[in-house]
Amino acid sequence: MNFQGIFDFNLRTNLLFGEGSVAKITNVVQKEGFQRVLVICDKGIQQANILTFVTDELERSGAEYVVFSDVEANPTTTNVNHCMEILNRFQPDFLIGVGGGSPLDVAKAVSLLATNGGKIEEYEGIDTFEKDPLPLLAVPTTAGTGSEVTIFTVITNPETEYKLTAGGKRLAPKWAVMDPELTRTLPxxxxxxxxxxxxxxxxxxxxxxxxxxxxxxxxxxxxxxxxxxxxxxxxxxxxxxxxxxxxxxxxxxxxxxxxxxxxxxxxxxxxxxxxxxxxxxxxxxxxxxxxxxxxxxxxxxxxxxxxxxxxxxxxxxxxxxxxxxxxxxxxxxxxxxxxxxxxxxxxxxxxxxxxxxxxxxxxxxxxxxxxxxxxxxxxxxxxxxxxxxxxxxxxxxxxx
Missing domain, CATH: 1.20.1090.10 (Dehydroquinate synthase-like - alpha domain)
Structure with missing residues (x-):
C-alpha cells in the first residue's frame, strides 16, 4: 500500500443498511419535516410491487407524494425533462429514487435541476452547479450500481447518442436506505x-x-x-x-x-x-x-x-x-x-x-x-x- 500524499475521502450519504431498513423512511420524512415527496422509479419497480414498500412508509409519515415511473434503462434527457414537468407542477420538498442505477441517476439529475434550473446537458462535468440539490433519499433495489452513494449521474442524450456525466460532492444522495429484502425478487x-x-x-x-x-x-x-x-x-x-x-x-x-x-x-x-x-x-x-x-x-x-x-x-x-x-x-x-x-x-x-x-x-x-x-x-x-x-x-x- 502506498501511504504517500494526501487523500480526500468522500462519503456524504447517511447509510441505513439491513433487512427491514425500508421502514426508516418514515423516520427520515418526519424528522426532517418533509411534506411533499416525489418518488422516481421505473415500470418494473411498480409491476413487481416493490414500490409499495416505499409508498406504505410515506403514507405512515403523513406526507403527500406523487410517483414518476417513466424511467427507462440507460435513462435519457427525455426522461429527466418529463420528470421535471411533474416536479414543477407538484413542487416537492423531497425526492426518493427507487430502483437500479437508472431511476437513481434520474433522481440525481432532477435534484440538481430542481434548484439550479436549466437542462441537465448544461451541467456536464464536475461541480458545474451553484446551488445545493433538492434533498434526495436513494433506495437501491439492485446490488450493482453503487449509485446510492456516488456523486455522479450519467444520462444519455438520444439526439447525439452520447452519455453525459454530471457530478459533484453535493450531488450524492443525502440518505440511502439499503434493504436486501427489496432485491429478493430481482430476476x-x-x-x-x-x-x-x-x-x-x-x-x-x-x-x-x-x-x-x-x-x-x-x-x-x-x-x-x-x-x-x-x-x-x-x-x-x-x-x-x-x-x-x-x-x-x-x-x-x-x-x-x-x-x-x-x-x-x-x-x-x-x-x-x-x-x-x-x-x-x-x-x-x-x-x-x-x-x-x-x-x-x-x-x-x-x-x-x-x-x-x-x-x-x-x-x-x-x-x-x-x-x-x-x-x-x-x-x-x-x-x-x-x-x-x-x-x-x-x-x-x-x-x-x-x-x-x-x-x-x-x-x-x-x-x-x-x-x-x-x-x-x-x-x-x-x-x-x-x-x-x-x-x-x-x-x-x-x-x-
Missing part, C-alpha cells in the same frame, strides 16, 4: 448483470491510479464478497445471506470508486449503451477480461491481489505474471457461470461505429486514471476484439 439475469457491474467497479477502483489505502481496502473486500456470493444470489434469489452480501459488496465498491473513479471498461461501456442500448452491467462484464488483459502488464501485482480476493490459488513456484493472469480466468469463469453473454454479437454493433465510440470513450475522465496509459488506437483495438465479426456468443443470459 436472475438482472442479478447477474448488476452483480458483474459491481465487480467491475471494485476491480477498476482497485487498479485506478487514483487509489489509496482506504479505497484499496474497500475494493478488495468488495471483490471478495461479490465473487463469493454472486452465483448463490443468481441461482437462489431467496438466499438472503447471499442477497445481503451482494448489496453490501455493491455498496463498498461504490464507496471506493466514488473516490477513485474507474477505468477503460466504464469509458468504453458508456458509448455502447448510448448507441446500442447494451445493458450497462452486460457491457461492463463483456469488456472486463479484454481490458484486464490490456492493463495487467502495467500493474501485475494488483492483479495477483485480485486473484487472491477471488479465491484463486497463488502458486509460489511460478512468476508474478502467471499468477496475475489467473485473475482474468476467474472473472471469465464467474461471468460464464452466471450466463452473461461473452460478446456483443446479439446487439449487432457495427464495426463502422467503432471510431465514433472510441472518440466518445476517450472523453471520459475514467481513461485518465486507467492503470495503463491509453491512446485512442488502444480503445479502437479493444472494441475490435469484442465486436469483431468472428466473435462467438456461446453463453446466454439466464432469462431472455
Amino acid at each position: 436472475p439475469h438482472i442479478t447477474a448483470a448488476t452483480g458483474m457491474d459491481a465487480l467491475v467497479h471494485a476491480i477498476e477502483s482497485y487498479t485506478s491510479t487514483a487509489t489509496y489505502p482506504l479505497t484499496e481496502t474497500l475494493a478488495l473486500e468488495a471483490i471478495r464478497v461479490i465473487s463469493s456470493n454472486l452465483r448463490q444470489a443468481v441461482f437462489n434469489g431467496d438466499n438472503m445471506k447471499a442477497r445481503t452480501a451482494m448489496l453490501y459488496g455493491s455498496l463498498i465498491a461504490g464507496v471506493s470508486f466514488n473516490n477513485t473513479r474507474l477505468g477503460n471498461v466504464h469509458a468504453m461501456s458508456h458509448p455502447l449503451s448510448a448507441m446500442y442500448n447494451v445493458p450497462h452491467g452486460v457491457a461492463n462484464s463483456v469488456l472486463l477480461p479484454y481490458v484486464m488483459t490490456f492493463n495487467l502488464p502495467a500493474a501485475p501485482e494488483k492483479f495477483v491481489d485480485i486473484a487472491k480476493a477471488m479465491g484463486e490459488y497463488i502458486d509460489p513456484e511460478v512468476s508474478m505474471m502467471e499468477n496475475a493472469y489467473t485473475s482474468i480466468k476467474a472473472v471469465e469463469r464467474l461471468a460464464k457461470d452466471v450466463f452473461i453473454a461473452k460478446d456483443f454479437s446479439r446487439y449487432h454493433v457495427k464495426k463502422e461505429d467503432i471510431q465514433t465510440m472510441a472518440e466518445d470513450a476517450m472523453k471520459s475522465g475514467n481513461v485518465l486514471v486507467n492503470p495503463r496509459k491509453t491512446r485512442i488506437e488502444d480503445i479502437i483495438a479493444l472494441y475490435e476484439e469484442t465486436v469483431g465479426e468472428s466473435a462467438g456468443n456461446e453463453a446466454q443470459l439466464v432469462t431472455e
Whole structure:
C-alpha cells in the first residue's frame, strides 16, 4: 500500500443498511419535516410491487407524494425533462429514487435541476452547479450500481447518442436506505448483470491510479464478497445471506470508486449503451477480461491481489505474471457461470461505429486514471476484439 500524499475521502450519504431498513423512511420524512415527496422509479419497480414498500412508509409519515415511473434503462434527457414537468407542477420538498442505477441517476439529475434550473446537458462535468440539490433519499433495489452513494449521474442524450456525466460532492444522495429484502425478487439475469457491474467497479477502483489505502481496502473486500456470493444470489434469489452480501459488496465498491473513479471498461461501456442500448452491467462484464488483459502488464501485482480476493490459488513456484493472469480466468469463469453473454454479437454493433465510440470513450475522465496509459488506437483495438465479426456468443443470459 502506498501511504504517500494526501487523500480526500468522500462519503456524504447517511447509510441505513439491513433487512427491514425500508421502514426508516418514515423516520427520515418526519424528522426532517418533509411534506411533499416525489418518488422516481421505473415500470418494473411498480409491476413487481416493490414500490409499495416505499409508498406504505410515506403514507405512515403523513406526507403527500406523487410517483414518476417513466424511467427507462440507460435513462435519457427525455426522461429527466418529463420528470421535471411533474416536479414543477407538484413542487416537492423531497425526492426518493427507487430502483437500479437508472431511476437513481434520474433522481440525481432532477435534484440538481430542481434548484439550479436549466437542462441537465448544461451541467456536464464536475461541480458545474451553484446551488445545493433538492434533498434526495436513494433506495437501491439492485446490488450493482453503487449509485446510492456516488456523486455522479450519467444520462444519455438520444439526439447525439452520447452519455453525459454530471457530478459533484453535493450531488450524492443525502440518505440511502439499503434493504436486501427489496432485491429478493430481482430476476436472475438482472442479478447477474448488476452483480458483474459491481465487480467491475471494485476491480477498476482497485487498479485506478487514483487509489489509496482506504479505497484499496474497500475494493478488495468488495471483490471478495461479490465473487463469493454472486452465483448463490443468481441461482437462489431467496438466499438472503447471499442477497445481503451482494448489496453490501455493491455498496463498498461504490464507496471506493466514488473516490477513485474507474477505468477503460466504464469509458468504453458508456458509448455502447448510448448507441446500442447494451445493458450497462452486460457491457461492463463483456469488456472486463479484454481490458484486464490490456492493463495487467502495467500493474501485475494488483492483479495477483485480485486473484487472491477471488479465491484463486497463488502458486509460489511460478512468476508474478502467471499468477496475475489467473485473475482474468476467474472473472471469465464467474461471468460464464452466471450466463452473461461473452460478446456483443446479439446487439449487432457495427464495426463502422467503432471510431465514433472510441472518440466518445476517450472523453471520459475514467481513461485518465486507467492503470495503463491509453491512446485512442488502444480503445479502437479493444472494441475490435469484442465486436469483431468472428466473435462467438456461446453463453446466454439466464432469462431472455
